Amino acid sequence: MIHLYDIAVLGATPAGCAAASYLARKKADVVLIDAPGGANESPLMDWAPRDFFSLRGLPRDMAKACKAKPFKNVRYYDAMLARQVDYTSRATAGYCLKPSVLIKSLTANAIAAGAKTVDAGQHPAIGLSEDMVTVIGKTQVRAKVLLVAQSNPAEVMSDLAMPTRPSARTSFVVAALDVPLGDAKHPRLDNMMHIVESKERSELGMFFVYQKTLHLRVVSSSVATGTRAQELSTLLGGLQREGILPATLSIDKAKGAVWFPPAGEALEMETHVAKRCLLAGTAGGFADTITGQTLSPSVRSAIIACDVAMEALKGGDLQNTLGKFKSEWRSELAESLRPPSTSLHMLLPLLFVNNRIVAKFTGALLHGEPI
The missing domain is CATH 3.50.50.60 (FAD/NAD(P)-binding domain)
Known part of the structure; x- marks a missing residue:
């Protein structure tokens, strides 16, 4: 039976x-x-917001068990990769895992x-x-x-x-690439979430380093069809040209993926x-x-x-x-x-001229807090 x-x-x-x-x-x-x-x-x-491992119902010490790495810093780049602004949280801002x-x-x-x-x-x-x-x-x-x-x-x-x-x-799509970095140190990239403005207001670039691997992604809510592979390649090339990412990467060993949240x-x-x-x-x-x-x-x-x-x-x-x-x-x-009352994609360019909104913007972006 x-x-x-x-x-x-x-x-x-x-x-x-x-x-x-x-x-x-x-x-x-x-x-x-x-x-x-x-x-x-x-x-x-992937990454998770700061309160993930303290969620009701999750076992204790799960962050340690799954070797999650906390980060406190968030760096924003404008669409031309010419300007940057940093935000440092007093406590953990999120985790890579x-x-x-x-x-x-x-x-x-x-x-x-x-x-x-x-x-x-x-x-x-x-x-x-x-x-x-x-x-x-x-x-x-x-x-x-x-x-x-x-x-x-x-x-x-x-x-x-x-x-x-x-x-x-929804037309939401995420295109991502994991690229091994080897044993070289990258202090300007580590322990930080990187957010890149896009010329296309419905898209956003993100990258972070975890376990000697660069994780790069393009997040898109555009109604346009496609996997955003070209946008991902353009983002990677721009970051390399500006010296933000290493000029030489083991792309032949990279893993790519597309998913639809x-x-x-x-x-x-x-x-x-x-x-x-x-x-x-x-x-x-x-x-x-x-x-x-x-x-x-x-x-x-x-x-x-x-x-x-x-x-x-x-x-x-x-x-x-x-x-x-x-x-x-x-x-x-x-x-x-619920989507914020004011589009974060529209607010992102303002971060580079008004530091006072960076903290609230980060809270809305990473944690769904009201802007």
Whole structure:
């Protein structure tokens, strides 16, 4: 007879693994299902805002466990790379890390706390019934509640055959390149997040150095099609010509990637609830609207979903209790997901003539604070 879990978490993403770890430590009978998902989160090195490792629900010492490196400094460059302005935070401004190491650390914590893991081996089919949810991959997994924490809203709604129309897909795209730097020291680049203004107001350049690797990215919300590979190449060439980056880089050893964060889609969705099912993480459209950052909003949404799911399992009206997820996540997350009232892309050029707004601009850019 197939075991019936309390909660199944679909997606070995940071959000999914954090959910499984949290549920297991709360003594829920939980299984984490690893299955192929969409290209919606960074497969390369990434960054997280300052409060990420202190989020409610994350295990203690996770920053140390996944070898995250804090940074306090942010440097801004104008579009011509002729002017710079620096900001130094009194405390940590953010972290650089490898999502794959974070996932491994969270999964190990979940298993140690009692969670089970299953490799679906393929894109699973999902069956929703009155008394259970069935996830069908190489094997079948049954649970009283399913928490989906990967892919994007449109794909997940299609998988669940949800009648609700999904939000209009955003045109958000991130193109990135990881370039090994070798053993040479780069003191002007280390321990700092670098932000580059773009001539195209819907785009932004970012780069940082972590574990002897340069991570370069172009973040775009432009309606133009394409992968932004040309923009990435132009940014890299400009930074090298101006001597900001080394003139010689091992491009032949670089790793590239393109992903499509569902930036701000959570705010546009009519519902995050199907029969015995909650959509969290990128499945629920939880991604930052400025940088496309997914780690913090996706994990925060998943922990909220866990609390709602556990409450639903205790009460008599499971489906109505699951419906509380909307009010819970909106109360905690909506303000940080909402685009700022004033476009940060339009404000960026002002940083080079008005130092007084640099601190507030950085708070809005990296942490979703009001500008």
